Amino acid sequence: MQKRIKHYLLFSCGWLCVVLGIIGALLPVVPTTPFMVLALACFAETSPRFHNMLLNNRWIGAPLKQWDQTKTVRRRTKIQAVIMLVIAFSFSITMLWGRTGMQLMVLGLAVIMIGFVLRLKEAEPKYED
Known part of the structure; x- marks a missing residue:
């Protein structure tokens, strides 16, 4: 069951x-x-x-x-993910203008998520002759 x-x-x-x-x-x-x-x-x-x-x-x-x-990602993918997270969380923090506690909470979540993305292993670049 x-x-x-x-x-x-x-x-x-x-x-x-x-x-x-x-x-x-x-x-x-x-x-x-x-x-x-x-x-x-x-x-x-x-x-x-x-x-x-x-x-x-x-x-x-x-x-x-x-x-x-x-279990790896390309460097370009990591950079794109960080950029999108920064844009999305910047927008969210701006929308919460005047609510400092909420802004700090969203900022903390952003730092955790960006840290998670940055810790992902990168794929070895493939070099072709």
């Missing part, structure tokens, strides 16, 4: 992450890749079909394959 509940929860979480990732692809403030990596992890446990579907997707398949195989 617990296995079935876990299966359905992970499967549902996977699809929720796919939907959030698609929204992230359309809205510049919401990141796409972290949601797709979470979806990939959820589907690895519950659905090989959807796991392979994400890995073979022409738009996001390459970075997901890289993450799935080596």
Whole structure:
């Protein structure tokens, strides 16, 4: 019984992450890749079909394959993620003008998330002669 509940929860979480990732692809403030990596992890446990579907997707398949195989990201991806986080959190902090406590809380969350992204291992650059 617990296995079935876990299966359905992970499967549902996977699809929720796919939907959030698609929204992230359309809205510049919401990141796409972290949601797709979470979806990939959820589907690895519950659905090989959807796991392979994400890995073979022409738009996001390459970075997901890289993450799935080596647990690394490209430097360019890390830089883009940090830039998007700075933009998104700057906007949020500006919208909370006058609420110092909330601004500090959002700033703390931004520092944690940026630190997490910066700690991800980078892929070795491929040099071709």
